[in-house]
Every structure is written in structure tokens, then in C-alpha cells.
Amino acid sequence: MDIFELAKQAKKNKADADDDPTAVIARLERKLEREKKARLTAEQTIEESSRRLYLANQALDDSNNQLESTVLELNDTMSKLTSAEVKRQATTATLVVALVLFIISEFAIEPELEKSIENTLVLQISKVGIFSLLIPFEIIASRVIESGLTESGEINRMMYRKLLESAYDDGIITDMERNILNSSAAQYGLSPQKASDLESEVKRALGIDPVEQDLLNGDEEE
Amino acid sequence: MKGIVFREFIDMVEASFGDEMVDTIISSCDLESGGAYSAVGTYDHTELVQMVVALSGQTGVEVPTLVEAFGTYLFGRFLELFPVFFNHSTSFEFLDSIHDVVHVEVLKLYPDAGLPSFNSSISSDKKTLHFEYHSSRHFADLAVGLMKGAFAHWKEDVDIAIEDRTSGEEQVVMFTCTLNE
Secondary structure (H helix, E strand, O other): OOHHHHHHHHHHHOOOOOOOOHHHHHHHHHHHHHHHHHHHEEEEEEEHHHHHHHHHHHHHHHHHHHHHHHHHHHHHHHHHHHHHHHHHHHHHHHHHHHHHHHHHHHHHHHHHHHHHOOOOHHHHHHHHHHHHHHHHHHHHHHHHHHHHHHHOOOHHHHHHHHHHHHHHOOOOOOOHHHHHHHHHHHHHHOOHHHHHHHHHHHHHHHOHHHHHHHOOOOOOOO | EEEEHHHHHHHHHHHHHHHHHHHHHHHHOOOOOOOOOOOOOOOOOOHHHHHHHHHHHHHHHHHHHHHHHHHHHHHHHHHHHHHHHOOOOOOOHHHHHOOOHHHHHHHHHHOOOOOOOOOOOOOEOEEEEEEEEOOOOOOOHHHHHHHHHHHHHOOOOOEEEEOOOOOOEEEEEEEEEEOOO
């Protein structure tokens, strides 16, 4: 049965309510007291909840920062490995150049000198002279090869592109991703202009609307 | 038990019997909370039992009748407060979703909530619902009231057969609901 029906029936069996003003006031005061106590409990509960939320948020922030520094570290290691690889290639190139020049001087120039110069002292001086003439050649040749490997920056640009692609994977650049991109661009020796060109290229390739991105990252654009 | 149930009980008594009755039953009970309930708090369910017993003493209406009436009232209030859980097309579908949907959501917000558990199944012709109530709080009458509230909301004529299967501490009641057409 409906509670209101029950109440109606119950009222029939009972005398009328006590309407004495003092009793009414006392009743209302008790009610007020209960309401106040309930409010305090509610406030306490909310206080505790927001504290728990704050702490949980704090913990999330911490792990986010940790993650960011790990990513930066990894990125740093990756670029160090790349530059070590480039250096190794450059060293190999320098050695090859040195070997070629040594063969030329040993088997092509020196026998000619020995044939035409009889004086041993003069011969030795000529040999040293030729050898020292070859040194700048060697230096120039290895510089040219090295710069071909590093200054063209093809590897660096490719690595930056890869980073951009993974950053744009979800269509947006978060603050953390922006930090990593900026520090990586500096590490790869990319000028801000070059970095932003590459970024536009990647965005075009991934079909991300540049206008929308500009609106989102308005303060970060050049 | 969640404070919202206590709040709704107090509000119901106030609306139906008047605030004098609220004052009388709270004063006559020895309540740890002092009868001050906030919807976000958690209170001992025996306080509700005490208040229902006191209300029964004051009104002469039997306790199970009062608890059941409270259940029906509570259904209407839940419907108003949390309409998102009531978008089913029949009462059976709704009752069948309580254990796996509604209570899961309640536990997300209140991991400490001690909820009754329900095993339910709807027959293939959708005419019968077996609904087994398990709770240490012995509020099967409240469940009956809530179910009746649901049947009224979906405008269905349903008979409830009640079979007490309690063997230990926990109250176990099997409700067999049959839809009349």
C-alpha cells in the first residue's frame, strides 16, 4: 500500500498533533540541529574526497614528469648513438683516403723520385716534402666526406620526421610532445624554420588540417 | 547503508506523517548518528530498522508493510534522481540489470557500499522473472516495495510469489514474478 494511504489511516487512529508553539519551536530547533550536523558530515566527506582527488592528481603529475624525463633521456641516447654512427663512418672514410694517398705516394711517386734523384739526403727530404704535401689533401678529402654525411643532416631530418609522425599519431601535440620536439630539433641541429617546415610536411602527409592545429597551438607557432 | 536511503526515509516520513512524526521517532530511538543524515555519508543500517520499528509503534502499521511502502516510495525517488538507469522497456529488463549494471556503477562511486546481491533470470517467453535476493541486512520487504514501484512505473500487472530460502546469517529470498496480460 502507498505510504500516504498508510499515513491517512494511521492518522484516523491517532489524536491530533501537538500544536503548542513552544513544542513546535523545540521540534524545529531539533530539526535544525540535525540538518546542521548532516551538513557538517557532508562537508567533511567532500573535504576528504577532494583531498584524495588532489593526492591522486599529484601522483599522476609525478609519473607524467618521470615519463617525460625518461623520453627525453631516451631521445638523447638515440641522437648520441646516431652521431656515433656518423663519426664511425667518417673515420672509415678518412682511413680509406689515407690508404689511397699512401699507396699513390709509395708505389707511384717514390719509385720515380728514387730513379731521378741520386743523393740520399735530397731523396729523403723530397719524400718528406711529398708526404707533407699529401697531408692537406687527406684533411680536405676527409672533411668533404664527413660533411657529406653530417651536414646534409639527412639522418637528423629523418629522425625528426619520425618523431613528428609519432607525436601526431593521435592528431594533437601535447605540452610534453612539444617539449620533446623542441629539444630534439635543437639536438639534431635543425633551425626553427627547418623544424616547422618539416612539421608542416608531416601534417600534410598525415592529412591533419593545418588551420585547426594553428588554432590549437596558436601560441606555439612562429 | 548509504545516507541517501536514510534521507529519503526521513523525507518520506515527513511528507506522509509530518515533521512531528520525524521528531518523535528520532527522539524515541537511540541513534548513533543522532538522526542527522547526509546523502553522501554511510550509516549503520540498524538505525533504519530502529526508526521503522518506532514508526510502526507510533502508527500501528506493521513493520513489513512500512518497509514495503518505503521501497515503492524509494523507487519513485531513484527514478527522479537517477533517470539514466531506467531506460529499459520493461520492468523485468530493469530488474535484471540491477546487479550487473546499477550496482557496478554504485560501487565505482562508493567502493565501501554493502549492497545486496541479486541472481536474476528472465524466462525465454519474457513472462517470468526469477529474482533471488541475498543480503545480510534482511530488507527483502524493501526489495518487494522497489519491485512493485517498478511494475507500477512500467504499468505492468505482475504477481510476485515469495519463497524464503534463508538458511544462514544471510537472508535469501526467491521472488518469482509472473507477468499477467
